[in-house]
Amino acid sequence: MPKTKKIKIAFCMRDMQLAGAEWVMLRIIQLLLDSKKYDITVFSYVKISEPVFTEWFANHPDVKLHAFYPWRIFGTKLPRFFLFRVPMSLMRRLYRWARRHTINWNLFRDIDILVDFYDFDFANEVKKFHCKKIAWWHMAQEEFFTKHGEKYIPLYDKTVFLTDEMANMVRSLVPNFSDRILRIYNPLDFSDVRIRAENTQNDMENKKYFVSVARLAPAKDPFTLIRAFDVFWHENNRPDVYLVLIGKGVWEQKLKSQVAQMKCADKIIFWGATNNPFAIMRGAIANVLSSNGEGLPTVLIEAAALNVLNISSKCHNGPDEILLSGRAGLLFDSGNVNQLAKCMSIAYHGGNKIDSMKSEMAKSIARFDVKTISPMLMKLLSLN
Secondary structure, three states, rough: OOOOOEEEEEEOOOOOOOHHHHHHHHHHHHHHHHHHHEEEEEOOOOOOHHHHHHHHOOOOOOEEEEOOOHHHHHOOOOOOOOHHHHHHHHHHHHHHHHHHHHHHHHOOOOEEEEEEEEOOOOOHHHHHOEEEEEEEEEOOOHHHOOOOOHHHHHHHEEEOOHHHHHHHHHHHHHHHHHHHHHEOOOOOOOHHHHHHHOOOOOOOOOOOEEEEOOOOOOHHHHHHHHHHHHHHHHHHHOOOEEEEEEEEOOOOHHHHHHHHOOOOOHEEEEEOOOOHHHHHHHHOOOOEEOOOOOOOOHHHHHHHOOOOOEEOOOOOOOOOOHHHHHOOEEOOOOOOOOHHHHHHHHHHHHHHHHHHHHHHHHHHHHEEEHHHHHHHHHHHHOOO
């Protein structure tokens, strides 16, 4: 019996940093590999260098890698100093323009499906491909308006958004292309999360603490979080409770400097980055997300899978949809220190309200399970 021809699919990711979208992409790729029906390539702007991801690709040699713009001097991270940043940005644009006009695009003519996985980053390259084209939008709606995302919708056969609110908003902007817009939640393997939590030692065991798993960067607003913890700590008579920050980022040193001046400094722990935060998450009073904007924050779903209460800013779009408008977790206005401190106090003292929220989440969480999402993905990533 002749072998069935595999579908050749290429995922495009601008770079591979330690953020949620990259892990979602790898989870989807793993699903496709398990199906044995796909031949997979990952296109990036520059060569992937993050150790966690280089290790992943080393363990999956069947997934081919190709960097469109290999000169790292014109990579995805420009100097922060203005006088260097502006000329480097112009030189990078010229370099990429030249590369797009000199690459032999015929080398990729056998691609059946091209997936621009992060916010239309490959819109210029997509025009060179003659195949089924799919885009994923991960960020909040504010960034969609800033980027004028509606102009990119006609370039793709389908565009995936992560929440109903976001998908409906875009449909209203481009009614002529509303049939190209889908809502598919990010898939999560609940069993894997729970097994990794159980099989990892929790160094915070026997302590009471809140946890936050997020980049220490402006978009995540960690300053609101540490200020709110300080308010919570003082208002509750300085309890023996910690705040564990799991993640790294450009604001790490600024945060550490501010924390050093607080009376609760010895109660705030900078844990660093890890690809397995689940044991610590599982033992927390609550998982806290203080972002200014989100798409569909996976960390809230991961915490819920571990039966941990979530406290989140009510930012566009995902938190409200995940937490059922406050029925399945505590929500506060973005940047509101006192509201967040109050949420932390409610979680700390527990009670029937918290039990009810956990129960509501447990009843609704299956919508994010990989078993629910997988058939939608397989239908989308087919040639039909």
